[in-house]
Amino acid sequence: MSENPQRITIQTPAKINLGLRVLSRRPDGYHEIETLFIAVSLFDVITIDRRSSGGAILTWEEGREDLNPGDFVVDESNLILRAVRRFENEIGRHVDVAIHLKKSIPVSAGLGGGSSDAAATLVGLRAILSELTGRLDIERLAADLGSDVPFFLGPPAAIGRGRGERLTPTVIDLTWYAILICPRVASPTPAVYSALDLTCLPKMPHFPARLEGDGFFAALALIHNDLQDVVERRVPQVLHWKNRLLTLGAEGAYVSGSGPSVFGVFRHKPDPTVLDSIRAEGVDVFVVRPLDTKSTMVIGLS
Numbered sequence: 138m139s140e141n142p143q144r145i146t147i148q149t150p151a152k153i154n155l156g157l158r159v160l161s162r163r164p165d166g167y168h169e170i171e172t173l174f175i176a177v178s179l180f181d182v183i184t185i186d187r188r189s190s191g192g193a194i195l196t197w198e199e200g201r202e203d204l205n206p207g208d209f210v211v212d213e214s215n216l217i218l219r220a221v222r223r224f225e226n227e228i229g230r231h232v233d234v235a236i237h238l239k240k241s242i243p244v245s246a247g248l249g250g251g252s253s254d255a256a257a258t259l260v261g262l263r264a265i266l267s268e269l270t271g272r273l274d275i276e277r278l279a280a281d282l283g284s285d286v287p288f289f290l291g292p293p294a295a296i297g298r299g300r301g302e303r304l305t306p307t308v309i310d311l312t313w314y315a316i317l318i319c320p321r322v323a324s325p326t327p328a329v330y331s332a333l334d335l336t337c338l339p340k341m342p343h344f345p346a347r348l349e350g351d352g353f354f355a356a357l358a359l360i361h362n363d364l365q366d367v368v369e370r371r372v373p374q375v376l377h378w379k380n381r382l383l384t385l386g387a388e389g390a391y392v393s394g395s396g397p398s399v400f401g402v403f404r405h406k407p408d409p410t411v412l413d414s415i416r417a418e419g420v421d422v423f424v425v426r427p428l429d430t431k432s433t434m435v436i437g438l439s
């Protein structure tokens with residue numbers, strides 16, 4: 138590894154939420170939640186190259202043939218560019234970098250793809266511009282960018298509290314597979330939270346500190362996403378997919394985050410022909426596994 142790397146490549150994953158409790162509505166408009174974030178084996182790849190001038194530019198390509206290019210927008214609302222601006226603001230100067238994104242995580246799907254990209258951007262900028270940044274606290278910048286962004290800076294399983302940014306790393310069983318189904322329908326997070334009736338939420342037990350072995354599978358029966366009913370009302374096919382996953386033998390099936398993605402947890406590797414039949418109904422579908430690495434991101438410098 139050279140002292141001043143010119144390029145950094147980061148493979149950064151999607152997350153699923155295995156359960157999400159909404160505890161209260163806060164004066165700042167956010168909700169106090171408790172959720173188990175799990176990074177899974179579906180990745181975007183971000184490459185950042187230093188350049189001598191010209192500021193920051195972002196280009197992207199599809200990592201999968203079936204990603205609808207209209208879904209991904211490159212403007213100042215894009216979380217990668219917002220991460221760059223937040224970083225520039227913090228160090229007090231513009232940065233000259235070319236960022237390229239290979240996008241495989243479905244957009245606006247409840248899988249944290251944008252948050253993962255933003256976290257990787259902060260990690261990449263800090264690594265490649267270390268002479269400008271010193272000991273920059275990117276955790277704080279990450280939390281400013283979005284509630285889910287800090288998770289991607291840490292280990293691949295963590296309980297998120299507060300608005301999701303207060304994290305406690307946790308140990309989970311890693312033997313399972315998930316079928317992840319992503320309907321190509323928007324399910325905007327603010328609309329889902331604001332449609333939630335906090336007076337009639339089921340009481341779910343607090344997440345245990347460890348969820349290993351049979352304890353993991355036993356806990357699946359108790360796990361619930363409080364946003365699920367709202368998402369099912371807004372996107373009726375979510376209920377169809379949840380039931381389909383249960384019929385296929387899932388130990389549990391849940392909406393991830395504010396949806397509309399639905400995943401089913403399986404003890405064994407699902408048969409590929411099952412995926413073909415799901416895909417034929419016009420949704421994106423993946424088999425993913427929980428990451429067994431120390432951190433969510435895989436980083437290469439050159």
Ligand code: C5P
Nearest residue numbers: 166167168170283284300301326327330
């Ligand atoms: O933090 P983030 O920008 O991802 O949040 C998007 C929106 O989702 C917030 O503006 C808020 O409406 C809603 N939200 C919430 N409570 C949370 C997380 C998000 O109400 N814990």
